[in-house]
Amino acid sequence: MNIQTRTRRNSSAQAIAEIRETLGDRLSTSQAVCEQHGKDQTWNPGAPPDAVAFVRDTGEVQKIVRICDRYETPVIAYGTGTSLEGHFSAPFGGISVDLSGMNRVLEVNAEDLDCRVEAGVTRKQLNNELRHQGLFFPIDPGADASLGGMAATRASGTNAVRYGTMRENVLNLTAVMANGEIIRTASRARKSSAGYDLTRLLVGSEGTLGVITEVGLKLYGIPESIAAGVCPFPTLEAACRAVIATIQSGIPVARIELVDHLHVRAFNIYSKLELKEVPTLFVEFHGTAASTREQSESFGAIAEELGGGPFDWATREEDRQRLWQARHDAFWATRALMPGKEVFATDVCVPISRLAECVKETQEDLERSGLFGPIVGHAGDGNFHTVLYCDVNDPGEVERVRGFYERMIHRAIAMEGTCTGEHGVGVGKVKFLDTEHGPAVAFMRAIKTALDPKNIMNPGKILPSN
Helix, strand or coil: CCHHHHHHHHHHHHHHHHHHHHHHHHEECCHHHHHHCCCCCCCCCCCCCCEEEECCCHHHHHHHHHHHHHHCCCEEEECCCCCCCCCCCCCCCCEEEECCCCCCEEEEEHHHCEEEEECCCEHHHHHHHHHHHCEECCCCCCCCCEHHHHHHCCCCCCCHHHHCCHHHHEEEEEEEECCCCEEECCCCCCCCCCCCCHHHHHCCCCCCCEEEEEEEEECEECCCEEEEEEEECCCHHHHHHHHHHHHHCCCCEEEEEEECHHHHHHHHHHCCCCCCCCCEEEEEEEECHHHHHHHHHHHHHHHHHCCCCCCEEECCHHHHHHHHHHHHCHHHHHHHHCCCCEEEEEEEECCHHHHHHHHHHHHHHHHHHCCCCCEEEEHHHCEEEEEEEECCCCHHHHHHHHHHHHHHHHHHHHCCCECCCCCCCCCCCHHHHHHHHCCHHHHHHHHHHHHCCCCCECCCCCCCCC
16 A cells, blocks of 8 residues: 555545545445445456445535535545446545435426426436436436436447437536535526536536536427337448438438447357347437338338348337337346456547448457457447457466557547547546546646645546646
8 A cells, every 4th residue: 555545545534534524324334335336247356435425416516525624535426336438436545425315307498498406316216206207317328327327427329329418418517516616517508608607617517617406408309209129230340331321311320330240149148139140230210200210211221222131120119129128228238148257348439431441440359359248339429349358367367458459549549539538538548548648647747736635536547646
């Protein structure tokens, strides 16, 4: 344990004593609770906090942050624990602030198509409450993540090709900053030219600038008609070409998901489907009955030209839900194929015109490396994931996985893409920021230093610790 870590551990003990006066038994130092709040579902090593604070409102978060500011104790925000890049690990100890109890929908403004929720509200909870008003929130990362966590990681998911990411759908945020001040970043107006855009600064900041406690969101009307279906292709490259042609043709597709043959095999076993085990696109269209029919037919024609099809589509909700549940269970489905191995899920994103090239080279690299790494992606915006499996007790396999992982990221960046389209940086991709952003990283560090001079807000994430 180095001097910095030892000093912070000592400061945590003092902070814990004061926080307990406020929270009582809602502050836990249980080893099991702390470990659960420091380790995600991947092979990231994780690190437990010194204590977990189960908060109920913004005022309690403010009290905790002010105590931690005084003792220079790390503060790590925690939502549902579904992120995959070690975002909520606590390498320097400190206090994990569990926001799951802040789960109230504070207001719904149906006429303005917006709402305000506490950070612990999950996307499924929100949509259940909105349904009776004919509204929904479209950002769908798969897991039932908290909306505060989705804002913090700039999440997106299957609907991003039509509705955008959290960046486009967050109107404003309430956050507790590193000095304990509570700020609201913007009004409910759909646009503003007043001052710096603090909302976009905090969206994607991964808890390194402040703790998000409330989120204002855009809402949408539930479409009159929703058509979804699957379309098989002879090769992964052909499926990617169909995605590119669909987007370039201006077809307003709501979701267009790429799954390789390994994922289809996993779906068939895990979700009891009967799909042909070849590269496949899961597609969905929103609109009127006439427009979804027209969009489906146009997509089917594109697929046929590229050797795909037949495109089987359905409008019954139960059929759609079964398909998309299988897609959302992709992580667990492939994991069931590789019992005993650790999972290493990662993502990159490239310009849509480079998608087929990047996916093809990635697949060839997997084959050369002798690795099991199913590919799945939100292909409509050039974002795809490789889900790697590794025996961590086999040094040779670990080395091959790490080598492939770095080549995949550098390949995407070389194609003018990014090291992560939606997972975020966390601890796993810190070292790639200089390659992707160059001198801009120094300005990111300057912002971090200005807003969090003591480096207590989720230290060690996005930017290397000083």
